[in-house]
Amino acid sequence: MIDGTAVLETVELGKRYRRTWGLQDCTLTIPRGRVAALVGPNGAGKSTLLRMAAGLDQPSVGTLRVLGKSPTSGNGNLKERVGYLDQERPLYKSFRVAEMLRFGEKNNPNWNMVVAKEHLAQLDIPLRSRISNLSGGQQAQVALTLCLAKEPELLLLDEPAAALDPVAREDLLRILMRQVADSDSSVLLSTHALGDVAAICDYVIVLAHSRVVLSNDTEYVLESHRILSAVHDGELMPPSGVTVINSQSSARGESLLVRIELPIDESKWRVERPTLEEIVLAYLRVGSPGARDRRSHDDDRSSE
Amino acid sequence: MTQRQPSITYRLDPRSGVAPYRQLVDQVRHALRSGLLREGDQLPSVRDVVTQITINPNTVHRAYRELEHLGVAEGRAGLGTFITSHSSSALNATKLESVERELRDKIIEARDMGVSEERIVELVTFTFRHDRGVRT
The missing domain is CATH 1.10.287 (Helix Hairpins)
Known part of the structure; x- marks a missing residue:
């Protein structure tokens, strides 16, 4: 193990599909015990990163360590220590819930049947029900329950709550949080629901254009960003020491979302705290065209 | 499973710019001021909170640590977190x-x-x- 405190570590990790990069120059460290959110538009590389971490895809370049090990170099027991779940739920439609549980028990040495049954009872899902008779939301909950019963140290979840109604989603997230409370599992989940991120995630990673544009503790992210607004008066300059992430102008005023190093004490600007959602959206809108141009140049060179 | 009435029920506003742990800390302080919570009261366990609202357990730990740091609450080994006698x-x-x-x-x-x-x-x-x- 390089670092016992990180569950996932990547250095300049990249995945190239035929002509395009699915993920590029991705360097990040997710500390143990976190519930980390992976946010970004479709095609930004979220699923690619999760699949590589789960050992389902090979990286093209860079280093990837999951629980201190490389996921694709035949580390047999990593499969038991990592739980992966995507939209294609691994359920046999003709099975009853109880049969799915027994199937899981047979195939997983660390299976915790008590936890699984407790979760299902909490969700009011009868063990006798056939999978095919359950609603989409219930199927998602069963799939997650099966994943949690493996008691993985790291859970990789690709949009676990997508397409669920609000109640089913809430139930699913609570089961997930209970597991985190009981077992100290770490979680990396991709999502489009920024409200969920603020509620359950204490680490946030924003991917845009196949790159990491933000990666840090949510608390730190909240503390280190502000919205500044002011009326135009000729030479209006942002205060020194701040990095402008996004700016919006109106007829007479200007509003900036900025990253700060130190508390700002400004008389010209009105200073407010942005919500996590506003911060994430600002980063998603950046897209940093400059960086992209530079990169496409690199691509030409590296495609030999 | 029978559940006792919690001494306080938290709520989380994900659209607020206030860090979630801070929201919990503020709610405990407010409850103390209004008399909803009194000295000696036990705060709900992390597991109970997580069952009650959709929240990261680390956030609850963080909030309770902060309340201890402020002298408002104290952890008693194996029992839970309680409002201190010098909380006011x-x-x-x-x-x-x-x-x-x-x-x-x-x-x-x-x-x-x-x-x-x-x-x-x-x-x-x-x-x-x-x-x-x-x-x-």
Whole structure:
């Protein structure tokens, strides 16, 4: 193990599909015990990163360590220590819930049947029900329950709550949080629901254009960003020491979302705290065209 | 499973710019001030909170650590987290901090509205003298 405190570590990790990069120059460290959110538009590389971490895809370049090990170099027991779940739920439609549980028990040495049954009872899902008779939301909950019963140290979840109604989603997230409370599992989940991120995630990673544009503790992210607004008066300059992430102008005023190093004490600007959602959206809108141009140049060179 | 009534029920506003742990800390302080919580009360366990609302357990731990740091709550090994007997004085200390902050914000607001420094100082002096006059 390089670092016992990180569950996932990547250095300049990249995945190239035929002509395009699915993920590029991705360097990040997710500390143990976190519930980390992976946010970004479709095609930004979220699923690619999760699949590589789960050992389902090979990286093209860079280093990837999951629980201190490389996921694709035949580390047999990593499969038991990592739980992966995507939209294609691994359920046999003709099975009853109880049969799915027994199937899981047979195939997983660390299976915790008590936890699984407790979760299902909490969700009011009868063990006798056939999978095919359950609603989409219930199927998602069963799939997650099966994943949690493996008691993985790291859970990789690709949009676990997508397409669920609000109640089913809430139930699913609570089961997930209970597991985190009981077992100290770490979680990396991709999502489009920024409200969920603020509620359950204490680490946030924003991917845009196949790159990491933000990666840090949510608390730190909240503390280190502000919205500044002011009326135009000729030479209006942002205060020194701040990095402008996004700016919006109106007829007479200007509003900036900025990253700060130190508390700002400004008389010209009105200073407010942005919500996590506003911060994430600002980063998603950046897209940093400059960086992209530079990169496409690199691509030409590296495609030999 | 039978569940006792929790001493306090938290809520989380994900659209607020206030860090989630801070929201919980503020709710406990508010509950203490309003009498919903009293000294000796046990705060809901992390597991209970996680069952009650959709929240990261780390956030609850963080909030309870902060409450302990403020002297409002204390962890008792194997039992849980309880409101301390000296919570009200601890609360006053933090209340002082927030009053100072509000005061400062109001002064800035007044300044931005064009109120002069002399006028503000005058107001402060007057308030102090007037107040002292009333007390003695």
